[in-house]
Amino acid sequence: MSAQKPSIPQGTRDFGPAVVARRNYIFGVIRRTFEKFGYAPLETPTLxxxxxxxxxxxxxxxxxxxxxxxxxxxxxxxxxxxxxxxxxxxxxxxxxxxxxxxxxxxxxRYDLTVPFARYVVMNRGTLTFPFKRYQIQPVWRADRPQRGRYREFYQCDADVVGTDSLLCEAEIVLMMCEVLNGIGLTDFTIKINHRRVLGAIYQALGGEGTEMDLFTAIDKLDKIGRDGVEKELAERGFSPDATDRLFALLGVEGSFEEKLERLLAGFVTAGVDADNATADGYKGLQDLRRVYEYLQEFGFAQFDHLDFDVTLARGLSYYTGCIFEIKINNVNMGSVSGGGRYDNLTGAFGLPGVSGVGFSFGVDRLYDCLEELNLFPAAVATTTRCLVANFDADAERAVLPVLRQLREAGVASELYPEPGKLARQFKYADAKGIPFVLLQGSEERAAGQFKLKTLSTGEERVLSLEQVLAELA
Amino acid sequence: MSAQKPSIPQGTRDFGPAVVARRNYIFGVIRRTFEKFGYAPLETPTLxxxxxxxxxxxxxxxxxxxxxxxxxxxxxxxxxxxxxxxxxxxxxxxxxxxxxxxxxxxxxRYDLTVPFARYVVMNRGTLTFPFKRYQIQPVWRADRPQRGRYREFYQCDADVVGTDSLLCEAEIVLMMCEVLNGIGLTDFTIKINHRRVLGAIYQALGGEGTEMDLFTAIDKLDKIGRDGVEKELAERGFSPDATDRLFALLGVEGSFEEKLERLLAGFVTAGVDADNATADGYKGLQDLRRVYEYLQEFGFAQFDHLDFDVTLARGLSYYTGCIFEIKINNVNMGSVSGGGRYDNLTGAFGLPGVSGVGFSFGVDRLYDCLEELNLFPAAVATTTRCLVANFDADAERAVLPVLRQLREAGVASELYPEPGKLARQFKYADAKGIPFVLLQGSEERAAGQFKLKTLSTGEERVLSLEQVLAELA
Structure with a gap:
């Protein structure tokens, strides 16, 4: 067989030890948060x-x-x-x-939502509803690879289906905060809006154009600005008058509660029909108010991170109720999380009426944020805590029981597998990010002691085995 | 779009919450063991x-x-x-x-070894050797699906490359024991042999047939018995005399050390050439002795689980040194783990001379063993620890801060999202395996107390919030 220069497919990545450890740190915070809120893990096949x-x-x-x-x-x-x-x-x-x-x-697998819907339909006879599941698995997309866009990447979803309770929406806000706080991100905004509020805004404009055209244009506000949106709406048949009314509504200011009041007044003035089910903005405002109250009742202390953003549209997705998105403010990066309530998760598989609400974290983006802000704790980067130096065959024999005791005490430890130059062994520890090197030369061995070197400071201490264990365990 | 009855591909599986929790329990023990021995995680792409x-x-x-x-x-x-x-x-x-x-x-990805070899070659400039990596990821094989054989399944590999030290082999035995002990398996045998011992046996037979035919036949001894092996060897050109000598050597009995002695004597008698590099059985015996000594020096206490099994051949794989396999004795099941030393991991990718040793656990088989022996700890099966009952809107409002405090104390908790019949809420807790239900009716609320019900016993206690937290945290 002729030798070949190996490569990996475009848009895929190898994750070496340091990166896996950092990714697992993020996954761990997300997983513990989901579980603390009663979400249980599901895994579906790749194929x-x-x-x-x-x-x-x-x-x-x-x-x-x-x-x-x-x-x-x-x-x-x-x-x-x-x-x-x-x-x-x-x-x-x-x-x-x-x-x-x-x-x-x-x-x-292209996302985690369709497999979840399939799972719910296939197992509806045995599942107990409400069903709260989380799922952390890779997905694959044959997209053109580019910076920050991969063909194989992880999604972290949590969804609850089979209940309309707005408690779930409030808890999504709590979980979002808990995850971001948990990984040290502090300058973030959780944007919340409601599809029916957007529907009422459409109604308030007088029924010109189509609802979808309006949402599509609003969704681009961040990117193309007010001028761009106005231009696009004009092309889609919206009058300048309607566009003015739109920006008056989108421009409501004030606290969460003030925005609720002002939009309500705006809808009443515009004659928005309270009985129009598909565009019942009053119900949308009520839902948002209830989520807000739930958070107050929870004793939620991070309202400064919560923004009722009337311009949030979440693309053309299947959401029908509250919608969410998280923006990290001190990093130039798209949203790191999003989600919302949907009415019909499983209709395509013949099971109508399964509604629910869910959200998802983008781990690659969170990773990039933590890296850019230098927020990964140093302790995350390494697995081995102590390298035992290998002087020669006799020394090796003497330290094996010590190695055993370190591991029995739960200290990840390894013996350099061959006797040899200490410089090389220290280089190994350095490269692997091992913080401590334990040495027992013939002198220490005679005295029944050890030298413990802290690599970050260079400090060396002569200690008994008990002291070493106490120090490292 | 017309509704369809969804299904998953043959040979793949969904893992619901209870199964994921149990699988993660096994993965967790394996991962912690690998890390405790200084192995660092690697992940390679699916594609x-x-x-x-x-x-x-x-x-x-x-x-x-x-x-x-x-x-x-x-x-x-x-x-x-x-x-x-x-x-x-x-x-x-x-x-x-x-x-x-x-x-x-x-x-x-078909296994974890080839991607590992590719990774080592692609990153040889930046890796520090010896490189100890573990990898826990799924692999895919378009095999005919059948009971216990899947098209998508996990492997858990640990390998160290770039050192010949037999310390690594000894530590593999330690890790195997630690994992099996960690998941509660007690009746197991770690079989160990050496490819060169098998080579020397071939030489001792007088050079009839081919080495590969001999190994292939020996590998089937468990399945087809001595008669079957004799028949196969006769077909492959081995004389009855050679076959008799074979079974004399394979039949050596005694302790680990006695087997080493008796095989050595057998090789000497048969005139096995000490200088034949490809079949240097003396080196094989020396290696096994050194592994045995390392374990003694470690203070290894489970020699009764270690069997020098001269008939172990590990199929037609690429091993060149020590080989390993684990059999669970009280379950009817193939080996749950195997591995060995190889000389040329990366040759196919143009990097010769990278030797190493590694082993792998089959998680599906371990899972089936634990299930059959009823060894999964009860605590593994659930994620949520406490369900807070939902009486009505007022009661709901009152318990939200309690829910927050439970979670702040690290207790995975959820509030049933809708007020409603308690029977339904208890059924929910039951189905999800939640051990505790916390209730606060109007009476308890007036008294500032709670009722904590333990579902397994039916016991109900009236407690203060502090007592509840102390009980559940």
């Missing part, structure tokens, strides 16, 4: 049937699904001895759409 | 280039690789505007081997 995935993410999403070739002779699907489906020259002529169904039945 | 994977697992392995379709128009690979590679009707005629290279460049 899903394409029949489950296709059609759930729009036309573009279908293009971005990684498809897995059928095993065996993928050109001729067989059942027993009979060829059931064979790729023909005509199929080749017709193109990928004709060939694909014959050669690929499975794809890679 | 690897087929150029990296192909040819590393033999003809059969290549068949079992899951291949991922190129994205975009997979029938016509383009560079810019130019079609570089197009699937033609002639390719169709020629079959999958002609079509595959044009439509698929990536595959799913």
């Amino acid at each position: 899903e049937n394409l029949s489950v995935l296709t059609g759930k993410y729009g036309e573009e999403g279908d293009q971005l699904l990684f498809k897995v070739l059928n095993s065996g002779n993928f050109l001729k699907k067989q059942k027993g001895e009979v060829v059931k489906d064979e790729v023909t020259p005509d199929d080749l002529q017709a193109g990928p759409r004709a060939v694909l169904p014959k050669i690929a039945e499975k794809g890679l | 690897e280039n087929l150029s990296v994977l192909t040819g590393k697992y033999g003809e059969e392995g290549d068949q079992l690789l899951f291949k991922v379709l190129n994205s975009g128009n997979f029938l016509k690979k383009q560079k810019g505007e130019v079609v570089k590679d197009e699937v033609t009707p002639d390719d169709l005629q020629a079959g999958p081997r002609a079509v595959l290279p044009k439509i698929a460049e990536k595959g799913l």
Whole structure:
């Protein structure tokens, strides 16, 4: 076999020890928070049937699904001895759409929401509702790789289905704060809005254009500014008068409660219909007020991080109630978390009426924030706490029971596996980020003592075994 | 979109909360053990280039690789505007081997060893050797699914490369014991052998047949018995006399040390050449003796679990030194762990001479053992510790600060999200395995107290908040 220079696919990454440790630190905070709030872990397979995935993410999403070739002779699907489906020259002529169904039945998980919906439908007979699950797993997208966009990346989702209680929305705010506080991020804003508030705003403009066009334009406000939005709305058939009214509503200022009051007044003035179910902005405002009250009743102390942002639209997704997004203010980075309430998680799988609310953290972005702000605790970076130096065969023999005792005391420790130059052994400890080196030369051995060196300071202390254990355990 | 009945691909599994918790319990013990011995985590991508994977697992392995379709128009690979590679009707005629290279460049990780070798080669400039890494990730094989054999399953590998020290082998025995003890398995045997001992046995038979035929036959001894092995060896050109000598050597009995002595005597009698590098059984015996001594020097107390098993061959793998395997004796199950030393991890990627030693746990089998022996601790099964009952809106308001305090004390807790029938709330707690339900009806509220119910016993106690926190935290 000829030697080859190996590589990994574009848009994928190896995570070496230091990075894994840092990622696991973030995952750990997220997982503990989810569990503290009663969410239980779910894991679904990497491989899903394409029949489950296709059609759930729009036309573009279908293009971005990684498809897995059928095993065996993928050109001729067989059942027993009979060829059931064979790729023909005509199929080749017709193109990928004709060939694909014959050669690929499975794809890679694209997000965690569709597999969750599939799981709920497949297990509805045995699940107890409300069902609170979290899921921390990688997903794959055949996107064009670029800085910060990967083809394989992790999502961390928590959802509760089978209850309409706004307690869940309030607890999402609590969990968001707890995770961000837990990893040391302090300058953040949790934006909250409600799809029905946006619907009422659309109604307040007088029914011009379409609701979707309006939301799409609002969603871009951050990027293209008021001028850009005005231009886009004009192109979509909104009058200048409607656009003015829009910005009056989007521009409401004040505290959370003041914004609620002022929007309410604005809707009443504009004659927004309280009985229009699809655009019942009053219900939206009520929901937001209830979430706010829940937080007060919880004794929530971080209202300065919570922003009722009327311009938050969360793209074209399937949300129908409260929507959320987190922005880290002191880093130039898109949102690190988002979510909202939806009415119809499982409709595509034949189970209507399953509503719920959920949110998701983007771990890669959180990682980049912590790195940029230098917020990873030093202790996260290493696994081994103590390297036992290896002088020679006799010294090695003498320290083996010590190594055992260190490990029995729960201290991650290793003996340099070969006798040899101390410089090399210290270099090893340095490279691995090991904070302590334990040495027992012949002199110390004769005295039944050890030298413990702290690498960060260079300090060396002569200690008994008991003292070493007390120091490191 | 028409509703469909969703399913998951054959050979894959969903893991619900209880199963994830139990699997994480096993992963946790393995991870902590690896880290305690100085192994650091590595994670590699799910997607690897087929150029990296192909040819590393033999003809059969290549068949079992899951291949991922190129994205975009997979029938016509383009560079810019130019079609570089197009699937033609002639390719169709020629079959999958002609079509595959044009439509698929990536595959799913098949094991953790090849990606590890690739990683070492790609990062050899920055890694510090010896490099001790562990890796706990899923792998995929397009095998025919059957009971206990999955197409997506986890492996847990630990390897150290860049040292020949037999300390590593001794520590593998220690780690194996620590993991098994840690998950409560007590009736196990760690089998150890050495490839060179097997080589010397081959030499001792007088050079008939081939070494590989001999190892393959020995490997089946457990399954087909002595008669079966004798028959197979006869077919492969081994004389009855050689086969008799074989079973004399395989049949050596006694303690670890006695077996070493008796095999040594057997090799000398048979005239095994001490200078034959590929079959230096004396070196194999020396290595095993040194591993044994290391364990003695460590104060290893579980020699009754260690068996020098001369019949252990570990299939046709790439091992060159010590080899290991673990058998759980009180469960009918194949080996739950195996490994060994290899000379040439990275040769296929152009970096010769990287030797190392490693081993791997099969988590699915460990899981099945624990389940069969009923060894999962009860505490593993649940995440939420306390369900706070929800009587009505007033009661809900009153318990929210309590819920906050429980969580601040680290107690995983949840409030049933809607007021309603207590029976339903208790059923919810039951289904989720929540051990405690906290109730505060109007009576308790007036008295500033709580009722704490232990579901397993039905016991109810009236407690103050401080007492509740002390009880649950």
